[in-house]
Amino acid sequence: xxxxxxxxxxxxxxxxxxxxxxxxxxxxxxxxxxxxxxxxxxxxxxxxxxxxxxxxxxxxxxxxxxxxxxxxxxxxxxxxxxxxxxxxxxxxxxxxxxxxxxxxxxxxxxxxxxxxxxxxxxxxxxxxxxxxxxxxxxxxxxxxxxxxxxxxxxxxxxxxxxxxxxxxxxxxxxxxxxxxxxxxxxxxxxxxxxxxxxxxxxxxxxxxxxxxxxxxxxxxxxxxxxxxxxxxxxxxxxxxxxxxxxxxxxxxxxxxxxxxxxxxxxxxxxxxxxxxxxxxxxxxxxxxxxxxxxxxxxxxxxxxxxxxxxxxxxxxxxxxxxxxxxxxxxxxxxxxxxxxxxxxxxxxxxxxxxxxxxxxxxxxxxxxxxxxxxx
Numbered sequence: 001x002x003x004x005x006x007x008x009x010x011x012x013x014x015x016x017x018x019x020x021x022x023x024x025x026x027x028x029x030x031x032x033x034x035x036x037x038x039x040x041x042x043x044x045x046x047x048x049x050x051x052x053x054x055x056x057x058x059x060x061x062x063x064x065x066x067x068x069x070x071x072x073x074x075x076x077x078x079x080x081x082x083x084x085x086x087x088x089x090x091x092x093x094x095x096x097x098x099x100x101x102x103x104x105x106x107x108x109x110x111x112x113x114x115x116x117x118x119x120x121x122x123x124x125x126x127x128x129x130x131x132x133x134x135x136x137x138x139x140x141x142x143x144x145x146x147x148x149x150x151x152x153x154x155x156x157x158x159x160x161x162x163x164x165x166x167x168x169x170x171x172x173x174x175x176x177x178x179x180x181x182x183x184x185x186x187x188x189x190x191x192x193x194x195x196x197x198x199x200x201x202x203x204x205x206x207x208x209x210x211x212x213x214x215x216x217x218x219x220x221x222x223x224x225x226x227x228x229x230x231x232x233x234x235x236x237x238x239x240x241x242x243x244x245x246x247x248x249x250x251x252x253x254x255x256x257x258x259x260x261x262x263x264x265x266x267x268x269x270x271x272x273x274x275x276x277x278x279x280x281x282x283x284x285x286x287x288x289x290x291x292x293x294x295x296x297x298x299x300x301x302x303x304x305x306x307x308x309x310x311x312x313x314x315x316x317x318x319x320x321x322x323x324x325x326x327x328x329x330x331x332x333x334x335x336x337x338x339x340x341x342x343x344x345x346x347x348x349x350x351x352x353x354x355x356x357x358x359x360x361x362x363x364x365x366x367x368x369x370x371x372x373x374x375x
Contacts (some may be wrong), residue, residue, distance in 0.1 A: 005036030025330045026318045029297055030355060035075050035335070038365050039084060040064035042358035045290075045365070047345035048096045050105055051126030056345035057335040058356055059364060061091050061109065068094065068109065069365075072126055077348035085120065085128065089113030092189070099154045100174040108156070111142045117143050117158060119174050132174050137166055137181070146193035146202040149225035155179075157204055159188040165206065179225050185217055185232075186210040190241040194253050196220070197274030203227075207239035207257050208332060210332050216255060220274050233268060234279045237261055245293040247302050258288040258306060265306060267293070267315065282325035286311030287317040292344040294353035296370075305342060305355055314357050318329050319344040336362030 008263035041064025050057045051222050052245050055073035062069060071079040074100045088111030096105045104124035117140060119132040135297045148155040153172040163186055163316045167179035186208035201223035208217055213255045219227040238260035244253040252270040259266055268276040287310025296303040301319035308315060308331075315329040336359035344353040348369055356370040 004156075008108050018089075019132075022139055025328045026297070026316065026326050028330060028359065029371055030317065031352075031364055031371055032332075034079075034367040036073060036079065036082065036365045037069065038062060038069035038082065038358070038363060039072075040363050041360055042069070042363065042365065043340050044091075044093045045341040045343040045358055045362055046094055046096065047343045047356070047357055050096075050107075050122065052104065054122050054345055057126070058343070058365065059094055059096075059107070060341070063090060063092055063093050063365075066091060066113075068107070070126065071365070073345075073347055075228070075347075075349055077354070077367060083126075087111065087120075087131070088116060088118050093142055095143055095145055097174075099145070099170055101153065101172050102341055104176065105159060108143050108145065110136075110139070110143050110158070112161075112185045115140065117156065121174050125307070131162060133170060136160070136168075137164060138162055141187060141189050142191055144191045144193050144204060146204075146216065148202050148207040148221055150223050151202065155225060156190065159184060159191060159206065161187050163187060163210075165204070165219070166223055167227075182219065183229060184208055185215065185230075186213045186277075188217075189240075190257075192242055192244045192255070194244055196253075196270060196272075196276075198272055203274070203321040205242060205255055206230075207242040208261075209238045209240055209260055210215045213261075216242065216257060216268065216276075217274070218274065221306065228360065231274065233276055234266060237264075237266060237279065239266075239286075241290050243291045244292055245302050247293075254294060256291060256304060258284060258291055260279050263288060266305065280319060283327050283329055284308065284317070285313055285315040285329065285331060290340050292353075292355070295342050296344075297337060298352065305344060307339040307342035307357055309338065309340055312338060312339060312340055332357075332368065334359055351353050 034082040039062030042060040044061035052316040058071040090113035120128040144157040153170040166309030168176035188206040191206040201221040205346040217230040239257040242257040255268040264280040289309040290307040341358040
């Protein structure tokens, strides 16, 4: 039992002994609207408008049959018949960006098995052209897109299994040239790009995790495609996935990460100068693995939703009026379990975020929409 769960148990016992009521979870804000069958082994989910119709679409990365499943939103919570795209061996993630500067979204997918990432140039109508393979170092795990050298073209940072991060400089036509390689201290499945020190150069934050070394590592960019020695935060907290969100509405994007230690989530407030606050812990579910953030209730405070790989569920972690996180969480059980992926978007124009979550075992995506009235 983790320290957090052990403490929670004793807290519950003490409340019972003194005749106090246990805190209740937040209202039941979501209901299961649909279950959609996708490719085999969905391990990553992304929300993006791929066909430029103003409606959010869904992309699933299916690691067991080397494919993507594309679900195009209708705007009422439902989706058109899905399309499958075959991709290179052992994909684990996908990202979206206009890497060939034609004002249409392109897909970028990593391939662990073939040691590359693949660019799928978009046509703007939800279809994609012949893939462009970009060879990488050994066993790529994640691809982060941003303009790292200030030439108005998207570049890529690729993390590798063997504690490295490679930089690839975009040529603006869908191709990339190999840049510098940096030690990441540990393997990284997740990372984000943002100008953390307000110098108009893009920086990178990696969630790095291993049995010997783990941390959030922030690489400050020099503006020419190179980076400084990383700053290290959250040592030994085993960050698994990190996302960006302005949690305190100060105009600076903060870091939120799921931890492989103690079933906790953590938040690092950005100070705007490249530095971050000490980690603030809050509760996740059993085995928090993937995160998404947004307005999941009407109070305008940013909340967190987390996929729990061990407890076959996802949890909503909502904010209190003072900005702290409410405990206990509101948990939703996912049929089939093995929940490795979660994403969010306003799939039915309700004005609040809905949830899509994948069952890696049953090869399905479950759509949860906002209730009109909360239970």
